[in-house]
Amino acid sequence: MRTAYSVETVRAAERALMARLPEGALMQRAAAGLAAACADLLGRVYGSRVVLLVGSGDNGGDALYAGARLARRGAGVTAVLLAPGRAHASGLDALRRAGGRVTGADDAEGPIARADLVMDGIVGIGGKGGLRPDAERLAGLADRSRAAVVAVDLPSGVEADTGEVRGAAVRADLTVTFGTYKPGLLVDPAREYAGIVRLVDIGLELPGEAELEALQHADVAQLLPSPAAESDKYRRGVVGIAAGSARYPGAAVLAVSGALRGGAGAVRYVGPAGDAVIARFPETLVSDAGPAGAGRVQAWVVGPGAGDDAATVAEVLAADVPVLLDADGLRLAERDAVRGRTAPTLMTPHAGEAAALLGVRREEVEGARLAAARELAAAYRATVLLKGSTTLVADDGGGAVRVNATGTPWLATAGSGDVLSGLAGSLLAAGLAARDAGSAAAHLHGLAGRFAADGAPAGAHDVAALIPEAWRDVYH
Incomplete structure (x- = not known):
């Protein structure tokens, strides 16, 4: 499982580790991993x-020390200082001693145009609100160049805790992050700026619960139901589908x-599409x-496809079993009926449906997906389950x-969400929380x-036809 922690948690872990290490040792660990990845x-x-591209903080120091390592291996390294008077002094000295060059932002166009690799050390994990104009110009030059762009810890201009991008930001081909993933590296829209993400272990001890979890195949395999020798069709669970319309x-x-x-x-299956269902899937129990x-x-x-059948939605919500609420059901469900349920409810909106439920514009949900999922769950x-290029699953009780x-992106096709709803509902019936x-x-x-x-x-x-292949794939 990949886990991502908040900036506050990461900084506390870094402080605790630095107190036990010689001065500068933690930055050297990060720089060594960064240089190796480059x-x-x-x-x-x-x-x-x-x-x-060197800013004034420790992020710039990481870049300078990594650049010094590359220079000692024969690379021609040029540091572009955005704030010459506030650059990391020891890192700058290390680069110069290794034979690296230093220049200002006004003279960066030529070196960037000729570069094989541009390292983004402008802003660290505490950055907010997008890049300033001078940094934005450098990021644009890097983006238009033939160079590979490597972000230090996360792309400058994206927000580490939320995944929001509130202005201009660096678009990286590779992000080398230290100690743990940051939420913004795993959640859109920031994830689109990160490129491939490589995690460097620097020895952080991260207590408490993560902000974000990304399940891997092995995690999903442990969740999936598997029938025992004594199982029959009823012991394995029965899922009801109330969907479709004329x-x-x-x-x-x-x-x-x-x-x-x-x-x-x-x-x-219950609903007006019984003939179509039984014709396609005769094993379905139609009523x-x-x-x-x-x-x-x-x-x-x-x-799914329920049209204006609010009565059926209300009847299902009154049942004392887990309910998955999707599509027209999200629009037709009374908020108090959902909030008042004692059995679990799984809602599966896309960004537009989530925006309607929250009373905001779709763009607000798309720009702050993590916050929107949490707010809607509460x-x-x-x-x-907030659908999108990265799907988020948030519980009402908080937690990761x-x-x-x-x-x-090919999943953005009509009916794909209906397949997902049936799949998740079946897993609910099989006994999963x-x-x-939703995650599996x-x-x-x-x-x-x-x-x-x-x-x-x-x-x-x-897509539906290949779910069994996906199921088998998580076990191999």
Whole structure:
């Protein structure tokens, strides 16, 4: 599992470690890892041209010490100082002794244009509000150059704790981060600026709960249900799907397709699309008696393609089993009905639906996804799976938010969310907690989308068909 910690926690851990180490030792550890990562990216250090963009803080010191290491290996290193009077003195001295050059921001255009690698040491993890104009100009020069751009700890201009980008920021090809991941490296929109992220262990001891968790294959494999020898279809769990309408029967079919591949032993369907569902998936238990008359279920999925069927949404929310609320169900559900539930609720909005529920503009959700997921979970006393290029799963009780990035932009296709809802609902019925069901479903759904697309367009039905392959993949 990858974990990300807040700036406050990281700084406290750094202070504790520095108190036990000789002065400057921690920065040297970071610089050694940074220089090694740059050397790997360059391939051949001797004769390469490296430009350091150096701010006034420790981030600039890391860059200077790393630049000195590269200079001692034969690289031509030029440090561009944004604040010459406040650059890290010892790091600057080390670079000069190693044969590096120093220049000001006004003379940076030529060195950057000729560089093989540009190292971004402008602003550290405490940076807020985007880059200042002089730094923005240098970042633009680096972006337009042929050089590989390496960010020190995180790209300058992005906000470490939130993943927000409130102005101009460096776009890195590689980010070398120290001690632990920072939330902004795992959450969009900041994640898009980080490129590949490489973690360097500098010996930090990080107490307490992380801000963010990113499950890996092994973590998901431990969550997924597996039938025992004595299992039957009912012991494995039954998921109810209340979805579709005369206008959108396909939503029901797609939700069922995800549910059938999600680990539950049986799928019950209620709604007006029964004929379409049974024609495509004859193993489905179809009922026209409504949720209350469908038979026993261990979880419900309600809302995909439901149109204006508020009565069914309300009936499902009144059930004393876990409920996944999606699509039209999010719009039709009474807030107090969700908040008043004692059984778990998993809400699965995209950014537009989350914005409508929070009463803000979509752009506000997209720009501050982590805050939006947490706020929505608290407001509805539910677990929220906020869909997007990075999917976030937040619990109403706080704690670490789960983040998933296994997907592909090709998943932005009609019906993909219906498949995800059925898959997550099936995992709920199989006994997973709402946070685990949402996290595992997002991971599998993203993998299935990647397998289905393989660099080309894919439909939602293609994604559903490859969920078993994604399931097998997490075990290998």
